[in-house]
Amino acid sequence: MILAVISVSLTPLILVSVMILGEFKRSNREKVHEHLSLHVLKHKTIIDNFLSERLRNIEHMAETWEFEQLQDDTFLENRLAVLQNTYGNVFVDLGLINEQGYQVSYAGPYRLVKAQYSEAEWFEKAIDRDSYISDVFSGLKRLPYLIVSVKKYDGEKAWLLRSTINFTVFNDLVKNIQIGKTGFTFIVNQDGRFQTTPKAGAIAARQLSLNLVENHHEADEIIVRETFGASVQEEIIVATGFLKDGEWIMVLQQNLQDALSDFQLAQNIAILIIMSGGLVIIVMAFFLSTNTVNRIAKADRENELMNRQIVETGKLAAIGELSAGIAHEVNNPVAIMVEEAGWIEDLLEEEDFQESENLKEFTRALSQIKTQGRRCKEITHKLLNFARKTDSTTQKHRINDLIEEVINLSKQRAKYSNVTVNTHLNENLPNIMISDTEFQQILLNLINNALDAMDKTGGNLDISTDIQNNEIIIGVSDTGPGIPKVNLSKIFEPFFTTKPVGKGTGLGLSICYKIIQKMGGQIDVQSGINKGTTFTIRIPMDKQENGISSMKEKNRKPLPENKNDTI
């Protein structure tokens, strides 16, 4: 039962939780992807802007000044100083190069005047375009370079104004972008060469760039993928986007766990809630089903008790009917016997017999027959009286009379048990509304129990009635061995008996208790080992009416339940 309740309650909870978590995971992943895309978009724009601004600086210079002016090293140095004043150490040097790749003038920290660039890869590209930003490459000094150059014409002849961009400044721009704990960015070119120094653990750039070039259709598109990092154990998430007109690729790489850490937290909280919910369900299921089982068991017990009570009552009724029948049948032969004796008496009146020697004996014997016949009648009438009363309808009764009747019934047994019955009955008791059958059943039970207790030893049975605090007090005391303390609290429980198997049902006192409770009364017991036992019944009088008014009786309110059961 517990398992059924638990599984029925938990299954939907778990199913819904799994579905919600799955949905949550999916949407969270989308959000993370979107977030990373935005990051890439933002930073690639920043880089793009940085580069194009630097280019514009140089372009501006080339447009402002004539070729002749720029040829002068000192002038160029001045220009560089102006740039560096304005933009810090972004610009490393400035150089003017003619069509042949010969550096005409130079300003900067390196001794590059008269350098020959005609063979350099960047120059070949730069001389073909109006402006050019190179990849990062190792220059003549084996240092990473990034060159911006602008092409201008002096008459027919083209010339280039170029500047080296401080790699560190550029690199820092990218390196400083950090997302979460593990997210970092770097730039590669289309050939897969790093344009900035990546952190350890960056994915193979060549592979990445090839994939990207193949898959990208639009320059603006940003692609987010989940893949494996340097080792297979490490799941990473990678966002990529083109910059510098598709020549470079910005890569944002983050550990997947890190990216989803917010979700992990939410997931953990959700799991915690589900588990505690499950725990509550299990506890409740356990508690409720135990409770239900207990209640059903209690109901069963009560039901059984009720059935037993009905059976007992039925038995009593059957015994009553049977004895009524027998008593009735016995009455006829007894009547005949008594009448025949009377007939003999009649005949003895005649003179013939008056002189008979044994006339006295005859007369004595006949009157004895009559006396015993009367006694038979008394017995049968008592039996019939008792059997007739099997209903629980209440009527006005004198409690003392009812008690006397029961004592009469028990007298014979008391005599056999060597028990003396004493009564102390208060003659001023008012008549009360009570079911005589039920009251006598209670009293008979108590008296029988007392006689049972004193069966071997004999003793005194005291029965008393009195009035106290508007209650009728009925006491039944014996001088038997008493009830042990352990049993004292159980004696009113159904099926509790100390009598041998088959002798007692254990129902007697519990039925008494029920009946008295129904009357609105109480039954208490006081007992001590070797001190005897006293049962005290209290029946309230205030619900009883001393005046006779059938109307009032009909409108009588039901007796309130007695809550203060004392045992």
Added chain:
Amino acid sequence: MQSKKTIKIKEPIRLLIVDDEKEYVEVLANRMALRGIQVSKAYSGTEAIRILREKEFDVAVLDLKMEDMDGLEVLKIFKKMDPDLMVIMLTGHGSAQAASDGISLGAFAYLTKPCEFSQLLEKIRKAYWEHKNFF
């Protein structure tokens, strides 16, 4: 009053005893006869009705419980046949209700079995006087 009583006493009381306990009827009849009562005996309800059809009685002693007919049924028929007939019901104690029903149906009295003979005799005499006073 005095003269009326003496005259009437010379006429014996005509009594019908109805009970299916034959021995009881016999011994009652003997004892009644000894006291100058003219007794007829019926051992069943049907027999009693037949006898009543043929003869007139002052008083009837009627058992409530008989094998062939219920005493109350017999009482109803008696009262139909002779409304002035005085009926004394004899009952076992168990049928006290029936006895009081009998009174409401017009029975004169009821006694419980076994009853004192003297008591029964007294009731019969009283019933007889009741009966005679109707005339």
